[in-house]
Amino acid sequence: MDGDELTAILEDAGLSPYQADAFVTLLGLGSASATDIAGASDVPDPRIYDVLRGLEEKGYIETYEQDSLHARAHDPADVLADLRSRANRFETAADEIEDRWSRPDLEEHKVSIVKRLDTVLTRADELIRAADNQVQIGLTPAQFRDLSDALTSAHESGVDVKICLFPEMATDPDIPSAEELASTCTEARYRTLPSPLVALIDRSWTCFSPHGDSTNEYGVIVNDRTHTYVFHWYFLTCLWEIHDSIYSARGDEPPITYVDLRQCLRDVEPLLKDGVTIEATVYGFETDTGREVTQRGTITDVTYTGHSTGEEQETPLFHLAGKASLTLATDDGTYTVGGWGAMLEDYEATRITIEALD
Known part of the structure; x- marks a missing residue:
């Protein structure tokens, strides 16, 4: 690395152009008077004293009197530690920028990947309570009880709520009572096989998380009509159409x-x-x-x-x-x-x- 490149890097590290030039010059001289440093660098003579005092305050050099003001480079350990710390911070900042770009906040983008099922359930609870028209949801009995208050609130507000229940394990047929279903939904069906959690709200939002035995625990929260439409057909074909009704509030007479x-x-x-x-x-x-x-x-x-x-x-x-x-x-x-x-x-x-x- 030549002197000009080293000078430019020191400027990036926080030194002024004159300070960087004087420090690189002093590294080559070892120790020298202020006058000699000014003569060997591009620092004007009237500025050299202020430049050297600034470098001393930053810990790069030390000055001493010997007929006139002299300077020598400080033990580089502290300077090197500072430069390496700055490099680490830049690298950390680069990683953070990449991380924030690849996993944006939910409020700023239409699709969010989250790590915990609890996050999906919490968001589903909020969206169900705010629903205006319809909710389609497939979930286990335990998840049903976690969301029952939100489902009740939506149902009482006139939202059409369709629920498909499925067991946590294939041998666990724990089904909510008819009274619980009547207070939370318009219609409910039961699937005998475990399935992923999926909640569709007002044709715009989807909350999804794979079955608990999946290799990785994660969730997907989507605010997009096209994506939600795809999940809607998954709900119809896999969780609704072929399964028997276990509760329905629908009648044969108008309205x-x-x-x-x-x-x-x-x-x-x-x-x-x-x-x-x-x-x-x-x-x-x-x-x-x-x-x-x-x-x-x-x-x-x-x-x-x-x-x-x-x-x-x-x-x-x-x-x-x-x-x-x-x-x-x-x-x-x-x-x-x-x-x-x-x-x-x-x-x-x-x-x-x-x-x-x-």
């Missing part, structure tokens, strides 16, 4: 409320085939503007990409996995109504209430 258009479509399709007039209110928003809307009218048709199975059998869920919509005739005109993620329809429905069947 009947749906937060899932596809379930609504399955129920109204046979009624339309029987010639029943279905009066409904659709709550949602316009797909092109995002403006919230409430429309009441008559459901006149259902459309989906799969083929009809006839009158004797409920349409399988996979037939509804593509485009699925209802047609609503109102006093203002006829509108197409899609479900979660609708793009081609006039409205994306967040809630549909069957008001009357005639």
